[in-house]
Amino acid sequence: xxxxxxxxxxxxxxxxxxxxxxxxxxxxxxxxxxxxxxxxxxxxxxxxxxxxxxxxxxxxxxxxxxxxxxxxxxxxxxxxxxxxxxxxxxxxxxxxxxxxxxxxxxxxxxxxxxxxxxxxxxxxxxxxxxxxxxxxxxxxxxxxxxxxxxxxxxxxxxxxxxxxxxxxxxxxxxxxxxxxxxxxxxxxxxxxxxxxxxxxxxxxxxxxxxxxxxxxxxxxxxxxxxxxxxxxxxxxxxxxxxxxxxxxxxxxxxxxxx
Numbered sequence: 001x002x003x004x005x006x007x008x009x010x011x012x013x014x015x016x017x018x019x020x021x022x023x024x025x026x027x028x029x030x031x032x033x034x035x036x037x038x039x040x041x042x043x044x045x046x047x048x049x050x051x052x053x054x055x056x057x058x059x060x061x062x063x064x065x066x067x068x069x070x071x072x073x074x075x076x077x078x079x080x081x082x083x084x085x086x087x088x089x090x091x092x093x094x095x096x097x098x099x100x101x102x103x104x105x106x107x108x109x110x111x112x113x114x115x116x117x118x119x120x121x122x123x124x125x126x127x128x129x130x131x132x133x134x135x136x137x138x139x140x141x142x143x144x145x146x147x148x149x150x151x152x153x154x155x156x157x158x159x160x161x162x163x164x165x166x167x168x169x170x171x172x173x174x175x176x177x178x179x180x181x182x183x184x185x186x187x188x189x190x191x192x193x194x195x196x197x198x199x200x201x202x203x204x205x206x207x208x209x210x211x212x213x214x215x216x217x218x219x220x221x222x223x224x225x226x227x228x229x230x231x232x233x234x235x236x237x238x239x240x241x242x243x244x245x246x247x248x249x250x251x252x253x254x255x256x257x258x
Contacts, residue, residue, distance in 0.1 A: 011085040013112050014092050015099040017124015020134070021047040021233075022207040025125050033122065037092040039084060041077075043103075045096030045233050047208070074104055078111035085117040096233065097127035102152050102176045126150075128174040131206035131235045135213040137242055144240040145172040153178025153185055153236070164192050172239035179234050183222040189238070194218055201242035204234040215242060 014033055019025035026034070034040070034053045042051060044064025051060065061080070063072045072080065084091050099105030099121060112119040128150055132139050139148045149166040154177040167173035167189055178185050190196060196219030204212045216224045218238065224230075 009088060010117060011087070011089040011091060012118040012120060013081050013085050013108070014090070014120050014122055015105045015108060016092055016094050016122040017098040017103075017126075018042075018046045018050055018094045018096055019125040020097060020127050020130025020207040021045075021050075021205070022130075023047065023049045023053065025130060025207060026050065027122065027124065030122050030124060033092050034094070037090075039089050040092045040094055041081065041084075042094040043096050046094045050094070074107060078108055081108055082111055082115040082117055085112065086115065095124070097130070098124045101126045101128070101150065127176065127206065127233065127235055128237075131203040132174075132237065134207040134211055135201065135203045135237075137201055137203075137213075137237055138244065139172050139174065139237075139241060141241050141244060144244060145170055148172040148174065150174050150176065152176050153181045158184055158188070163188060167192075167194055167198070167238050169240070172237065172241050175236040175238070177232070178236045179225055179230050179232055182225040182236070185236070186218055186221040189218060194238075198238060199240060199243040200224075201237045202228075202230055202234055203237065204230050206233070206235065 016030045016033055018030065031053065034050060035055065037054050037058050039059045040051065040054055041061045041063060044062065063077050081091055081093060093108065095103040095105060097103060100123070105121065109119050109121065128139065140146060147170060149171070151163065151166065151173065153175045158181060175185060196217060198218040200216055200218050200221050202214040202224060214224055214228055214230070
């Protein structure tokens with residue numbers, strides 16, 4: 001089989017989804033690219049076990065981002081990818097989850113195309129899909145939800161965003177990057193009409209050995225995050241689907257008692 005990484009006067013940038021963390025959740029193409037990479041530009045959420053798959057001698061550049069502290073601003077990351085490719089280097093740009101779901105992959109792809117740099121998108125299992133699967137929470141279910149929405153919980157102007165209709169009966173809402181803004185999120189959703197007892201799950205470190213799944217009502221979300229000292233990466237899932245495991249266990253217990 002020929003190598004998926006090309007060589008030439010101008011390098012190619014591969015925007016690769018690294019999934020929720022577990023190396024087993026990489027796509028075959030993503031795994032092959034990492035194992036043949038000479039230059040890896042990666043986010044802070046990429047698991048070290050995935051980085052360890054790269055060959056000896058590979059060069060790593062971390063562009064990890066934390067709330068209110070970025071190793072490099074996004075514009076500098078875009079410029080880095082372009083500069084390396086124009087220097088003739090193929091770049092494996094590893095992003096947690098999927099590069100086109102809150103990964104700013106669109107901006108990086110646009111910058112590459114504008115500079116005449118070939119860019120390929122390698123999708124990954126999104127954080128939402130990975131977290132829900134690991135926690136055995138169905139994002140849709142015939143009896144509970146036929147609509148699922150993804151939103152970012154730390155975008156600018158959070159209070160002014162219109163989330164009306166995104167959560168409620170028959171709907172599932174998945175919130176990325178919402179740990180620090182959990183109080184505002186709970187207040188916002190209840191102000192938009194959700195009842196305080198709507199079930200919520202917080203999935204921390206999804207698909208990793210340290211994964212935790214925490215459950216409670218919407219009104220108690222801020223206290224849950226504070227009490228359990230939840231840290232990123234963590235997703236907040238809101239809707240009836242988060243209580244399905246509890247409901248199933250209760251039904252089985254009742255059946256056994258009878």
